[in-house]
Amino acid sequence: MVLIAGLAMVGLAACSSSSMKLAPASATTPYKGVAGQAAVNGGSADFGVATDPSMPIVIAAPKLDANHTYSLPELINIAQLSNPVTRAAWQRAREAAAASGAVEATYLPILTADVLAGYAVTSNTVPGIDIGPVTVPSGTVTTSGIQATPALAVKWLLFDFGARDAALASAQQLSFAANVTFNAAHQKLIFDVSNAFFQYSAARSQSRINRDALANSKVVLSASEARLKQGIATTMEVAQAKQQVAQAEFDLTQATGRERNTYHYLLEAMGISPTTTIKVQDVSGRALPRVVPTNLDTLIVASLQRRPDVQAAFARVKANKEGIAAARAEYMPKVAVTGTLNQNVGHYSIDDSRVGTVGSLNVNQPNAAVLVGLSLPLFDGGLRDARMEAAVAQAAASEQEFAQLQNLAAREIVVAYDVLRTSLSGHAAATELVNAAQTNYDAALDYYKNGLGTMADISIAQTGLLKAQYARAQARSDSLSAAATMAFATGQLTNASVP
Structure with a gap:
């Protein structure tokens, strides 16, 4: 028996040693091979990975109407149907529900x-x-x-002194936490799509501004060429006007690139294929939200009580407290x-x-x-004591994490509230700035056409107008994004119609 045991130990050691052949030979040797087989030294420094044709590639590509212009609520609905994040959260909720059912089964007999x-x-x-005459060997x-x-x-x-009751209560709290986390996944998806949508809207507005700036620069170029024919302008002015046109064309190219980037960011937030072509509604004329003065302390309390992440954290606190009761029951018969x-x-x-x-x-x-x-447990080497200490520590840690989450959530609400107020004020100021810059530009252009102004006046006025229009477009986007952030932070971004 000793010999057999020795041979078994040698065999196990050999298996452990041979398993290292699955890994690359060194830190600079590329891995080549397949799962379960020894790594192959390819003899080159190519760290590429072989294509795996058996791997399923699933990227959502919903069927869309090429002639339809999709609104934000419609984009959110598509995202909720296509994005794997919500389906994963749903499966987690089902997993937690099944775990609760597993605990319920312990109340029944096992056959x-x-x-x-x-x-x-x-x-x-x-x-x-040997009995008398009868003898049997x-x-x-x-x-x-x-x-x-x-x-x-x-x-x-x-009877187990409440061990199963505590385990069931803990499992039910964790199931509740998974369920509200599922709702939180939808709220987060709604926010992500809304934020990407407003960024895309801002980029589209900036592209329009640059197209208008290009058209204005071409008007100035035509005016300078007309002045040159009349002998009241110089070739230097025409060259400057052409430079302004070239700069406007470059700015438009840059703005178009940013617009495409935000478009792909929107598709990414929706969880659909980046090659998807979809028409998106223009909301440049959408009314901005109005902030009603409110008591922030009251708003914070009401918001924290309805936020799913805070509710999930509170459920975990209650579940961990039940864990203490379950650990205490282990001391009983x-x-x-x-x-x-x-x-x-x-x-x-x-x-x-x-x-x-x-x-x-x-x-x-x-x-x-x-x-x-x-x-009746009598002695277990301190196992129950260790489990009790672990349960108490876990419950205490979850309480502190719950408190920390409340602080973070309250800060998010206050910051979102301040950003929304600032953004709305910035948009109002930017609107006044655009009106003044437009008046200044129109006057400068008229003066220049009538031979009274200079190219420098036109350039300054045009630059001021462009900056003012950019500021107003950005302030509008910031206000809409801040409103969505505020709704999300207060737990009110709950369906596709809210943003």
Whole structure:
């Protein structure tokens, strides 16, 4: 037996050593190979990975109407149907619900059925018999035959001092946390799509501004060329006007690139293929939100009580407190009832060497038992104490995490509130700036056309107008994004119609 054990240990050590062949030979050797087989040294410094044609590639590509212009609520609905984030959160909620069901099952008895069957040989040495004239020498009795033992067993835990109750309450709280986290995943998706949508809208507005700036620069170029023909302008002015046109064309190219980037960001937020072509509604004329003065303290309390992430954290606190109760119940006894029912069926041959005869025996024996058991833990080397300390520490940690989350959430609400107010004020100021810059530009252009202004005046006015229009477009986008952020932070971004 010692030799066999030694050989087994050597074999296990050899398996452990050979498993290292699965890894690359060194830190600078590229890996080549397939799962479960030794790595192959390709003899080159190419760290590429072979294509795996068996890997399923699933990128959502919903069927869209090429002639339809999609609004923000419609984009959100598409995202909720296509984005794998929400489906993953749903599966997590189902997993937590199943875990709660598993705990509920511990209240019911456990019934098992077993069948043991096989062939057995036993040999026993028996003493001889010497009774008067009868003398039988010692020898062996060998019994061999086949046997089958079907059995039913039931075990029912009757009383455990609340261990199962605590485990069930904990599982139900965790299931609730997973459910509200599922809602939180939808709220986060709505926010991500809304934010990307408003960024895309701002980029489109900036592209329009640059197209208008290009058109204005071409008007100035035409005016400078007309002035040159009239002899009241110089070739330097025409060259400057052409430079302004070239700069406007470059700015438009840059703005168009940013517009495409925000478009792909929108598709990414929706969770659909980046090659998707979709028409998106223009909301440049959408009314901005109005901020109604409110008590921030009241708003924070109401918001925290309805935010799904805060509710999930609170549910985890309650679940961990139930974990303490479950750990405490491990110190108490358990009462269970056990029942067994089996049938021993077999046929045996009996060979008695003392008399030189072979007999046979058929067995068909039923057995039944019902027992009540009491299990009382006495000593476990400190295992229950360690579990209790771990449960207490986990509950305390979850309480602190819950408090930290409340602080972070409150800060998010206050920051979103301030950003929204600032953005709306910035948009109002930017609108006034655009009106003034437009008046200044129109006047400068008229003066220049009438030979009264200079190219420098036109350039300054045009630059001011462009900056003012950019500022107003950005302030509008910031206001809409801030409104969505405010709704998300207060737990009110709950459906596609809210943004």
